[in-house]
Amino acid sequence: MLNILSPIGSSVKVSLLAILLAAPAHATLFPHAIARRTLDNGLDVLVVETPAFPQVLSVNTLVLAGSRNEVEAGKTGLAHLFEHILFRHRFEGKAGGYGTAIDAIGAHNNAWTWFDVTYYHPLSFSSNLERLIELEADRFMNLDFTKKTFENESGAVLGEYRNGASFPTLRLSEKMLGLLFKDHPYGHTTIGTREDVVDMPNEFLPAKAFYRDYYRPNNTVLIVTGDVRAEDVFAAAERRFKDWKRGKIPVLAPASGVWKAGRRECIVWDSDVAPYVWVGINMPAFRPGSRDGAVMEILGELLVTPAAPMYKTLRYDKKSVSELKFAEGSGGFKSLDPRSMTLSAKLYKDRYKTDGGEYLSEVEADLVSGLNALKKFSSTEKAAQRLERLKSRFRYDFLGGLSSSAAIASTVSQYYRFGRDLKVFEHVEESLQALRPEDIDAFASRWFTEAGRVVVTLVPPSGEKKK
Numbered sequence: 001m002l003n004i005l006s007p008i009g010s011s012v013k014v015s016l017l018a019i020l021l022a023a024p025a026h027a028t029l030f031p032h033a034i035a036r037r038t039l040d041n042g043l044d045v046l047v048v049e050t051p052a053f054p055q056v057l058s059v060n061t062l063v064l065a066g067s068r069n070e071v072e073a074g075k076t077g078l079a080h081l082f083e084h085i086l087f088r089h090r091f092e093g094k095a096g097g098y099g100t101a102i103d104a105i106g107a108h109n110n111a112w113t114w115f116d117v118t119y120y121h122p123l124s125f126s127s128n129l130e131r132l133i134e135l136e137a138d139r140f141m142n143l144d145f146t147k148k149t150f151e152n153e154s155g156a157v158l159g160e161y162r163n164g165a166s167f168p169t170l171r172l173s174e175k176m177l178g179l180l181f182k183d184h185p186y187g188h189t190t191i192g193t194r195e196d197v198v199d200m201p202n203e204f205l206p207a208k209a210f211y212r213d214y215y216r217p218n219n220t221v222l223i224v225t226g227d228v229r230a231e232d233v234f235a236a237a238e239r240r241f242k243d244w245k246r247g248k249i250p251v252l253a254p255a256s257g258v259w260k261a262g263r264r265e266c267i268v269w270d271s272d273v274a275p276y277v278w279v280g281i282n283m284p285a286f287r288p289g290s291r292d293g294a295v296m297e298i299l300g301e302l303l304v305t306p307a308a309p310m311y312k313t314l315r316y317d318k319k320s321v322s323e324l325k326f327a328e329g330s331g332g333f334k335s336l337d338p339r340s341m342t343l344s345a346k347l348y349k350d351r352y353k354t355d356g357g358e359y360l361s362e363v364e365a366d367l368v369s370g371l372n373a374l375k376k377f378s379s380t381e382k383a384a385q386r387l388e389r390l391k392s393r394f395r396y397d398f399l400g401g402l403s404s405s406a407a408i409a410s411t412v413s414q415y416y417r418f419g420r421d422l423k424v425f426e427h428v429e430e431s432l433q434a435l436r437p438e439d440i441d442a443f444a445s446r447w448f449t450e451a452g453r454v455v456v457t458l459v460p461p462s463g464e465k466k467k
């Protein structure tokens with residue numbers, strides 16, 4: 001399964017009260033201890049004991065490879081394809097063996113693929129610790145699949161592509177990324193280009209090479225959370241994963257940081273849809289704990305939540321858009337290499353019928369001026385107090401997001417992947433504490449430039465002549 005536009009599980013609703021009541025007066029950002037053991041083969045095993053969620057076990061495998069690692073032309077979509085194939089592992093040599101064994105312990109099982117990583121996250125009962133680790137280890141170390149399975153899953157991915165392509169957002173993403181990144185794998189979406197997905201059944205050998213190169217213990221992090229003891233997890237991981245062979249992980253050329261920006265394109269959709277205006281902005285690589293990283297943590301609050309001035313203007317004062325959000329989920333722009341943030345505004349069909357292209361231009365201008373306004377954030381009224389409020393909202397949302405064993409593991413994975421640093425949450429907290437209003441000005445001035453901006457619009461067929 002692939003979540004095309006929002007990789008990070010954001011559907012978990014908050015049960016804040018319980019957490020806040022239990023928290024000490026000066027709660028740290030991440031109030032759980034993380035235990036780590038690194039096996040000789042380089043596999044990092046992280047454990048967060050969460051007895052507050054009785055009997056639950058969440059076993060998560062983070063592979064540090066995603067569509068960013070698809071560097072070869074004509075071979076996009078392989079990371080996501082492997083996500084599928086791992087579910088078809090012939091455990092004990094039997095067709096469907098892995099799936100049957102997982103069903104037998106009643107585990108809920110899923111995974112997702114994104115630009116930088118692939119994440120597998122079965123959920124079960126803590127009494128199944130040994131068995132679940134055994135099953136996971138077996139599919140990561142000894143993946144067994146036939147050419148037939150490979151072709152079938154290629155077909156499933158094509159179906160998934162067609163389904164995604166029936167909504168405007170996949171086409172918008174493809175155009176936007178293509179315009180932003182000409183010479184970097186961030187220029188294609190995680191599912192791959194249409195041509196490559198169609199051709200996928202012919203890529204059996206390159207696909208196997210992708211698995212061989214990246215599915216290695218020293219490129220993987222096992223994150224176990226739940227009603228378990230860390231020592232038991234370490235012992236099981238040692239038993240089951242110790243024979244996994246370390247590999248030489250291909251080193252990717254770092255992104256140049258030079259983009260094909262300042263371009264625009266209009267997609268004419270073939271049915272009557274609400275128009276969209278997408279504004280893409282080049283962004284720095286995300287480094288948790290850095291000053292830029294701290295600004296990126298609160299960009300959502302600054303731009304696309306009801307507290308943000310731009311949001312108020314477009315949604316409430318002018319009522320010119322029905323939806324304003326980041327196109328790729330709130331964490332989508334936190335990337336290993338410099339990438340992009342995309343503002344997505346959904347417009348009203350009726351007004352487009354009367355005002356046509358002028359309407360699109362007006363929304364685009366409001367989005368750009370909303371971005372530019374952040375360059376003078378420090379000189380707005382009560383800027384320091386506003387910033388403190390945003391920081392505190394970020395902390396509450398962050399804590400609230402830790403509402404299950406699975407959510408805790410997912411949060412650890414999202415931050416730990418950048419530098420394998422157990423103190424990463426402390427660094428994020430410190431960088432937030434230190435953030436001043438002038439830092440917002442500096443960030444916006446550095447990144448929200450005309451040269452770094454790309455605009456993609458999407459309109460229904462009737463709008464073609466008006467634009």
Ligand SMILES: [Zn+2]
Pocket residue numbers: 001002080084157160
């Ligand atoms: Zn999928």
